[in-house]
Amino acid sequence: MTDKVKKYIRRALEITLFILLFCVMFICITYGFRDPLANSRDNIVGFYAEDKNSLDVVVLGTSSTFSAYNPLEAYNQYGYTSYDLCTNIMLQNSMPYYVREMYKTQNPKLVVVDVAPFLYGHTANDFRGGAWRYNIDAMKLSKNRFDLINAVIPKEESKLTYYFDLLYYHTNRKLDYEYMFWNKRDISKGYNGLNLDVAYDSFEDYYPAEEALSEESLLYLNQLIEELKKHDCKILFITDPIGDGFQKYGFLAKAAYIERIVTAQGCDFLNMSYHNDEIGLDPHMDFSLDEMHYHLYSADKITAFLGKYISEKYELPDHRNQGDYAGWDTAYNEWLEERVVQENFMKWAFGYCFSSKNTPDFMNQILIRMKSAYLKCAMYAPDDSPYYETAMNYDSDESLLLRLKEVGNDIDTDGNPIILKTIVCDAVTGDFYDCALFTEKNIYHFNEEGALIVDDDNE
């Protein structure tokens, strides 16, 4: 080998090594900058962080699913391991890609599919950026992710910031080192209680005739079944308990149709709406946000029912107190600590909301906004860290304010510490609603460009 050839080889190696390191760094940075507010990220990142082939059950679904089923409570009661592999606003056509992603690291004995995305019938065209990002941005960079982007994003839209979402998140977010290496476990195994109260008056019993899915939805459903059938696993389709609301009758009609389709293909089906009494749901207290989302206590009831159904029907192993699964026992104990915090938050938030309604108090403002369906309320502490999670750690407004003063390093134009800022936008269209800084004394509103809007209240 001549010196010239050696030189070329050396240079090629140098360049290759640099490019490889650059790619690794680029991927880590991309993961670190992704949206910290979307529950989707914690759920999906946590899923990747689970030990390989350690899950007996994977529950695939959307936000209603991860608010209804608590894998750690199921583990504690029945001993099988499970995970909510869900994103906010899961689209029908995203689901097969999540099945592929699931089988990269897990080989579950049972896959539970919540048909809520098919009941809502949401397709990519019904939404704008926000919902697409929930579906896409939590997933690791891979060919499957690129395929998902091509399947979800309409042709006329630019896909660049979906392929390389660092372009979208950079400068909007702080680098979150915890997420850079994709090994952050989700303390609650994908479960996310929506701990805000919405009361419904009654449970009516409807037994509607079948209503066919649209051709598009049926196509996606068949694609999903086809993808699942490639693997040796049992498949259970479910619907969560549906509260009374304008969609209930239609949803049940569609569920009946889906039941016939999936059972014809050898899958099981469980419509929990017809088991409200067994579950023990209270229509006055057990719904959160809308008629298909649940809080901590209602999730306990649904989990207990569904967990029992699964463990009895599919004879899943009991891993409790087994050496190999000691991590799950630890996780459950950690969850119990988290549960206390969430319970305190619920008591405080409910009480606070009702006691100070229609006052300019900041938490009240936030709760009112949070209760509007399809409003995405991103809350940030002054250091730009997501505030919502922090809020859950405090059981009274006094301790919360104290904490905010500690972390606060920003002040308003009058020199008062800024308590937190909220950005409210439509999660469906991405339309800007409001951006406000809540201080001890004032609420300052800003327009989309970030300029201060001076109004009578502020003056």
Add this chain to the structure above:
Amino acid sequence: MSFNSLQFLIFFPIVVAVYYILPYKVRYIWLLASSYYFYMCWNAKYILLIMTSTLVTYGCGLAIGKVKSSRISKWLLVGCLIINLGILFFFKYYNFSCDSLVYVLAKLGANFEPKRFDVLLPVGISFYTFQAIGYTVDVYKKEVEPERNILKYALFVSFFPQLVAGPIERSKNLLSQLSKPTKPEYERMRHGLLIMLWGFFIKVVIADRIAIFVTNVYGNIYEFAGVFLIIATVLFAVEIYCDFAGYTYIAIGAAKVLGIGLMENFDAPYLSGSSAEFWRRWHISLSSWLRDYIYIPLGGNRKGRIRKYLNIIITFFVSGLWHGANWTYVVWGLLNGLYQIVGDIIKPIKVKISSLTQNRVAEFVFKCIGIAITFALIDFSWIFFRANSLTEAGYIIRFIIEIHNWDIFATRRIWAAGLMKRDFIILALSMMVLFIVDVLKINKIDIWDKIEKQSYFIRMPIYFVMVTVILVFGIWGAGYDASGFIYFQF
């Protein structure tokens, strides 16, 4: 297409790859096509202006080279200047002149309403016009032979790395390089890329971060008065340096990758001990252009002290006007001219004081005082450069002098202007790196050359850290309006 855009990150490697794949004889045609495409990404129609400027100066150059009569040559040169400066005047100064004329006439009681044109300022028009004029003057002065290949000449006028914000190249340096064969040398390309990285670093990590603070403060001078304005003004000095020098480094690095050497444009300007030294180190290509084509032809310092000062004032007046069609730029230019004159007058005193300093410590202290005073003076002039109007500049100076809100640190109100504590820490560390690089540079140590001479296992981590810092701490992405470079507007 801005250097700090994704488009450029795709465009540039393609241009380089094709450039070296093509046979040498046609490479310049590829570069010309790429340069025109690069420019047309802003506004396709304005490529006609570059073409016009190119054709006029090319034709004049050939004609001047052919005619024997010096009188005809002179008229050809004058004609060429009228056409080129006429285009520049129409697009850049016509509306400004109308406004100024109307204002003056109104003061005199006359009513005059000239027709105004709603035209966009073509990006980089002042740069390529001056470059093309420089070539014609060089041909007239017989310092260069007229270029006969029109495509090569068109490339000289429009070479994309320096097309929109310089350096304003001289035909002697650039034209000759366009005719020399270059091979894709690994070391040279690597060196070029390293220089580009440095340019990106000071642009997106320093300049664009400072821009957030400065834009907020200068955009709300009533809300952010006093100390806010002092900090913003000091930071603006760093912003404009990093913004413009950042562009220049990227341009020089990109050209180096293509095997073409561009002139240095900045040489640690804020480490200058006097205003005159500052202008030898700041925007060198423009300063030397103005010296060679305006100051010297006016007589330079050959015609006595008074005439010299007049020439300085005229040169700096042109410099101010070159930067923008606004009286703020004119005042900025004149102020810098005034600094030069005062500096020249007090020079004997400075020399005397300097001679009194016998030891190195005293010498060093004297030098530091000189640097601090020069920085303060130059920074003061930046107020006029950055303000939207002379009235606003007046208010800024008044608010700096009259309002003493030093409590913004204690009350932590300092964070209210857009930059958080974390940003200030990043800025402080980055500016420290910039300072070290400039100190090395002023001591004739080329840090990039030194790095390039190290072994792979020392170089590689440096590249890696630079890329990582730019990616993590740079201000870019969809949430950031890629506002381009400040000097594009000139």
